[in-house]
Amino acid sequence: MPVIWMLAIIAILAGAGIVLGRKKALASAGGDSRLLHSLPGYYGANVALFVAAPALLVLAAWMVLQPILIESRVAATVPEDAYETQGDLSLILADVRRVARGLDLAVEQGTITAERAGDMRSEFTDVRQRLAEVGVAVGTEVDRTTLTAAQRYRVLEGRADLAMNVVVLLLAIGGFGLMYAKTDKDFRARNSVEAAIMVILIGASTIAILTTLGIVLSMLFETMNFFRQYPALEFFFSTTWDPSFSGRGGSSELGILPLLWGTLYISLIALLVAVPIGLFSAIYLSEYAGKKFRGFAKPLLEVLAGIPTIVYGLFALITVGPLLRDAIASPLGLGTSASSVMTAGLVMGIMLIPFVSSLSDDIINAVPQAMRDGSYGLGATQSETIRQVIIPAALPGIVGAILLAASRAIGETMIVVLGAGAAARIDANPFEAMTTVTVKIVSQLTGDTDFSSPETLVAFALGLTLFVITLGLNVLALYIVRKYREQYE
Amino acid sequence: MNDMRLTERAVDNNGTKIRAKGVQVYYGDTHAIKNVDVDIADKTVTAFIGPSGCGKSTFLRCINRMNDTISVARVEGDILIDGEDIYDKRVDPVQLRAKVGMVFQKPNPFPKSIYDNVAYGPRIHGLAKDKADLDGIVESALRRAALWDEVKDRLTAPGTGLSGGQQQRLCIARAVATSPEVLLMDEPCSALDPIATDQVENLIHELRANYSVVIVTHSMSQASRVSQKTAYFHLGEMVEYGDTGDIFTNPKDERTENYITGRIG
Numbered sequence A: 001m002p003v004i005w006m007l008a009i010i011a012i013l014a015g016a017g018i019v020l021g022r023k024k025a026l027a028s029a030g031g032d033s034r035l036l037h038s039l040p041g042y043y044g045a046n047v048a049l050f051v052a053a054p055a056l057l058v059l060a061a062w063m064v065l066q067p068i069l070i071e072s073r074v075a076a077t078v079p080e081d082a083y084e085t086q087g088d089l090s091l092i093l094a095d096v097r098r099v100a101r102g103l104d105l106a107v108e109q110g111t112i113t114a115e116r117a118g119d120m121r122s123e124f125t126d127v128r129q130r131l132a133e134v135g136v137a138v139g140t141e142v143d144r145t146t147l148t149a150a151q152r153y154r155v156l157e158g159r160a161d162l163a164m165n166v167v168v169l170l171l172a173i174g175g176f177g178l179m180y181a182k183t184d185k186d187f188r189a190r191n192s193v194e195a196a197i198m199v200i201l202i203g204a205s206t207i208a209i210l211t212t213l214g215i216v217l218s219m220l221f222e223t224m225n226f227f228r229q230y231p232a233l234e235f236f237f238s239t240t241w242d243p244s245f246s247g248r249g250g251s252s253e254l255g256i257l258p259l260l261w262g263t264l265y266i267s268l269i270a271l272l273v274a275v276p277i278g279l280f281s282a283i284y285l286s287e288y289a290g291k292k293f294r295g296f297a298k299p300l301l302e303v304l305a306g307i308p309t310i311v312y313g314l315f316a317l318i319t320v321g322p323l324l325r326d327a328i329a330s331p332l333g334l335g336t337s338a339s340s341v342m343t344a345g346l347v348m349g350i351m352l353i354p355f356v357s358s359l360s361d362d363i364i365n366a367v368p369q370a371m372r373d374g375s376y377g378l379g380a381t382q383s384e385t386i387r388q389v390i391i392p393a394a395l396p397g398i399v400g401a402i403l404l405a406a407s408r409a410i411g412e413t414m415i416v417v418l419g420a421g422a423a424a425r426i427d428a429n430p431f432e433a434m435t436t437v438t439v440k441i442v443s444q445l446t447g448d449t450d451f452s453s454p455e456t457l458v459a460f461a462l463g464l465t466l467f468v469i470t471l472g473l474n475v476l477a478l479y480i481v482r483k484y485r486e487q488y489e
Numbered sequence B: 001m002n003d004m005r006l007t008e009r010a011v012d013n014n015g016t017k018i019r020a021k022g023v024q025v026y027y028g029d030t031h032a033i034k035n036v037d038v039d040i041a042d043k044t045v046t047a048f049i050g051p052s053g054c055g056k057s058t059f060l061r062c063i064n065r066m067n068d069t070i071s072v073a074r075v076e077g078d079i080l081i082d083g084e085d086i087y088d089k090r091v092d093p094v095q096l097r098a099k100v101g102m103v104f105q106k107p108n109p110f111p112k113s114i115y116d117n118v119a120y121g122p123r124i125h126g127l128a129k130d131k132a133d134l135d136g137i138v139e140s141a142l143r144r145a146a147l148w149d150e151v152k153d154r155l156t157a158p159g160t161g162l163s164g165g166q167q168q169r170l171c172i173a174r175a176v177a178t179s180p181e182v183l184l185m186d187e188p189c190s191a192l193d194p195i196a197t198d199q200v201e202n203l204i205h206e207l208r209a210n211y212s213v214v215i216v217t218h219s220m221s222q223a224s225r226v227s228q229k230t231a232y233f234h235l236g237e238m239v240e241y242g243d244t245g246d247i248f249t250n251p252k253d254e255r256t257e258n259y260i261t262g263r264i265g
């Protein structure tokens, strides 16, 4: 039974729950809703919630976990001599999935019977041909291992689907039965709904946390893979980034320092541009500007945040880069490259202005008027008030906004590729081309990739390092905000 | 009403410090103050009383131009301090507010340490020669606001961490530290216990030697204890103004009488 049917059944049961739960509660009170413990609507909502929430949660979890479990069971049935590396195995498994999908289609369209699909042998049937008839292309001849595994895959999947449908339906019906039976004028439906809503909220946040955890763990595993093939010490402390390209052999030098240098240098310039301009315009907008000007300038500034970064990149490549080179770098003898740290930093700074200004503006506006009154009442001028009362009061939020901008700067890729180039180097001259961690992650993962070579796996180590850095920044931001938050009120 | 302390009732003939003529205040379309004329004497405590929402705070804010910060507020008429029209274009409201201090109805300490809260005014106006001098100003301001003993060991703690009543006294100390010539106090004792109230009232007596003090209060007994002059506001009008003793013992207007005998408000 397709999942859509399950959803429909759950929806129908929940709908029935809303109507019947309410009806039964009212009936138990003799039609007088004042005798009910809770408002009548709560009784219906309670039944519906207990129908839908557990069933949907289990359905979702099942659909995520099922393919993973089946895959590992099938992988175990593939004989060990059929593959050499984990990479080969995953190729075989991909074929297995494709063949299984093809058999499903063939059965559905009636070109093969369900029994044939289950017991045909690759020795006697040209499976590839049969699958091509239903529009599924398989790269190589389907050999015995693959076919057997695919058939096993289909059997397991069939069983699992059935089990899922039964369990989910039972949960939905059980929830309905249980709560409908409990519905009565003295039943505390309001509290029950409250508890159910809390569970749903917890569920949502658990998903958020688990996904993050999943991403981090998968990065961590691949990074460990990388460090098994490449010494960690070299990765963190070597000042050379020189990957050899796959196929050509030779050893790569994969030091992160030049990339980190580029990242931090460009981010620093970007922040030096964005923070003063953003902060000052926020102060002007919130403290000095008239209502009309503010209503017009603030959205305009926020438009900057909506421009895709690739457009900023073009701007860097075509306008800012050549301009800086011709106006400053060449005359001063600082370099002849249009791609430079300065170009990328300036343009990225412009991109970050609205982040800083918009957030700071909201935060400054949140400082209570009473603070300003207190300061004006003591004979302070406007700028004294801003410097000595408003900024300190808004500081935690402003620092948060700046760190957020810093995270963005560190993670930015497009502007760097187009503005600063792709040459990894450590240099103090801001008019030299340099590059960042994110750019190298992209370049290591594009083109021919072999997920067992250090040249590719290094991307995960780079990503994880970047993640740790931005995480550190965010933790710092949280810490600062927590530390000073009490002083607001 | 017989047990009221009316000993200080005798008003020194000190001349006028603040003179208001035909003052009108509008908040947008709301007419909050209607044609108020009043002469407030120097070295005198003047009390503003009246039911909630009658415009006491509004009128008080006119005297140091704090209404300038409310965009919808519009003030008409003249207010003269020492004979100078404070709404004249040449008058700098910042200068004015250094001279006319204010304690707000709601305590509003800055999110700074207790010390820095009190030192705020003296610092911006350069009132202290050096650190020791500033320490002295802070200590005496806190003492006069009856807060010193409670906070002397934690001057670096945030002012916002104090209790409501302590915050109110901190704001009084903050205003006193700037040594204004006129002190406007908007219900300065609303959150204070009787002991602290007594101390603040003593402070007001003390201030009277050099300043003129205008205090808004909802406590009739407080008005009669601390003030020499009383003004009764009603729906934006100043209904009656005179010696505190007269107002409380012999009100001329029926509305005043109703209010002070507790029939309205």
Ligand SMILES: Nc1ncnc2c1ncn2[C@@H]1O[C@H](COP(=O)(O)OP(=O)(O)OP(=O)(O)O)[C@@H](O)[C@H]1O
Pocket (backbone or CB within 6 Å): B027, B030, B032, B050, B051, B052, B053, B054, B055, B056, B057, B058, B059, B070, B072, B105
């Ligand atoms: N910022 C403002 N914007 C618009 N209307 C205001 C504003 N402040 C005060 N008002 C109005 O002006 C009138 C007088 O208010 P005001 O605060 O002066 O009263 P009050 O006598 O101090 O009252 P209370 O004793 O409750 O403090 C009220 O009707 C009030 O609603």
Ligand SMILES: [Mg+2]
Pocket (backbone or CB within 6 Å): B056, B057, B058, B105, B186
């Ligand atoms: Mg008031």
